[in-house]
Amino acid sequence: QVHLVESGGGVVQPERSLRLSCAASGFDFSTYGMHWVRQAPGKGLEWVAVIRFDGSNKYYADSVKGRFTISRDNSKNILYLQMSSLRAEDTAVYYCARAGGTSWPDFDYWGQGTLVTVSS
Amino acid sequence: NFMLTQPHSVSTSPGMTATISCTRSSGNIANSYVQWFQQRPGSVPNIVIFEDDERPSGVPDRFSGSIDSSSNSASLTISRLQTEDEADYYCQSYDNNTWVFGGGTKLTVL
Numbered sequence: 495q496v497h498l499v500e501s502g503g504g505v506v507q508p509e510r511s512l513r514l515s516c517a518a519s520g521f522d523f524s525t526y527g528m529h530w531v532r533q534a535p536g537k538g539l540e541w542v543a544v545i546r547f548d549g550s551n552k553y554y555a556d557s558v559k560g561r562f563t564i565s566r567d568n569s570k571n572i573l574y575l576q577m578s579s580l581r582a583e584d585t586a587v588y589y590c591a592r593a594g595g596t597s598w599p600d601f602d603y604w605g606q607g608t609l610v611t612v613s614s
Numbered sequence: 615n616f617m618l619t620q621p622h623s624v625s626t627s628p629g630m631t632a633t634i635s636c637t638r639s640s641g642n643i644a645n646s647y648v649q650w651f652q653q654r655p656g657s658v659p660n661i662v663i664f665e666d667d668e669r670p671s672g673v674p675d676r677f678s679g680s681i682d683s684s685s686n687s688a689s690l691t692i693s694r695l696q697t698e699d700e701a702d703y704y705c706q707s708y709d710n711n712t713w714v715f716g717g718g719t720k721l722t723v724l
Contacts, residue, residue, distance in 0.1 A: 515630065538718040539651070539704050541657060544711075554709040556615070589658065599649060599664035600713065601706065606658060 498590050503608030506580055507561040516573040516590030516605055524568040526546075527593030529601065530575050532586035544593055558584075558602070580612045587600040597611065615714035616640045618705050622677045626701045630695050630699040636705035637687040646708045648688040652678055653718075662703075663690060695723050 502514040516528070529545040530542040543554045543564040552564050573590050587607040594600035636648065649719045650663035651662075652672040652702055666688065681688045688707075692699055698708035700723045705716040 521674075531715075537652075538702075541705075541706075541713040541715060541717040542689075544713065555712070599647075599661060600708070601649065601651070601659070602661055602664075602670070604658045604660075 496592070498603060500588060500605045501588055501610035502574075503610045504508075505611045505613060507614050508580060508582060508612055511578040512578070512579055512580065512610060513608070514565035514575040514577065514588055514608060517577075518571045518573065518590075521592075523539065523566075523571040526572045526595070528564075528566065529591045529593050530564060530573075531589045531591055531601070531604075532559070533589070533607075534583075534586040542588070545573070546593075554595065577610070582612050585612045586610060588599075615712050616707075616709060616714060618707060618714055620703075620705060620716040620719045623720045623722065625724065626695060628695050628697060628723055630720055631691060631693045632695055632699075632723075633692075634690045634703050634705075634721065635687050636689070636716050637685065638707065641709055642683065643664050643685050643686045643688060643707075648679065648681060649706045650677075650688075650690045651704045651706065652699075652701045653704065659704065679695075692721070697723050699723055 498518045506512045506585045515600045545552045545564045547601045559598045561579045589607045591604045619637045633721040645664045653659045667679040674692045702718045704718045
């Protein structure tokens with residue numbers, strides 16, 4: 495079955511960088527777009543970024559544009575989120591989720607999430 | 615970019631029906647599909663409605679979705695409420711390479 499496992503979270507100081515990973519299994523990763531979504535403690539869901547199945551197009555929320563970079567390695571079935579110039583307001587659980595297509599919906603499968611805490 | 619506005623909370627009793635609204639701030643609600651997610655405390659979001667009114671397999675038929683162009687809003691209706699339905703619910707839609715979630719509604723069943 496579909497399995498998404500995020501890793502790379504932790505405590506990081508403001509203005510530093512961190513890279514998250516999402517290991518995918520149970521489906522043909524190279525044919526699916528992928529999202530990152532985050533959830534600050536006690537708050538709602540916020541879409542962060544999306545990447546097309548082949549990495550050809552990437553889109554970002556205004557709140558992270560210019561600071562975060564989404565990428566993927568289809569040979570390893572891994573999705574990445576490189577985060578730089580981190581701020582306190584980036585503190586959140588970061589989820590990866592599958593993007594939709596012509597016959598399946600967006601966000602049909604989610605990982606368990608990885609917590610990023612930005613604090614000095 | 616548009617916003618999706620949901621009521622902060624809805625409270626009702628077991629066996630009753632709850633309706634959660636999701637109003638789009640700009641652009642036509644019918645232009646892009648609306649999806650709904652359930653998130654129980656400590657759990658990952660789970661899709662309960664996609665493409666405005668479709669239910670994924672495994673989601674009870676007590677869950678239904680609709681859109682209303684006159685109010686530019688979508689609704690999630692849960693009938694015959696059970697205590698296990700108590701959760702946060704989020705609507706979500708898309709436009710111009712931007713995916714947007716509503717602020718979430720806490721459904722209390724008591």
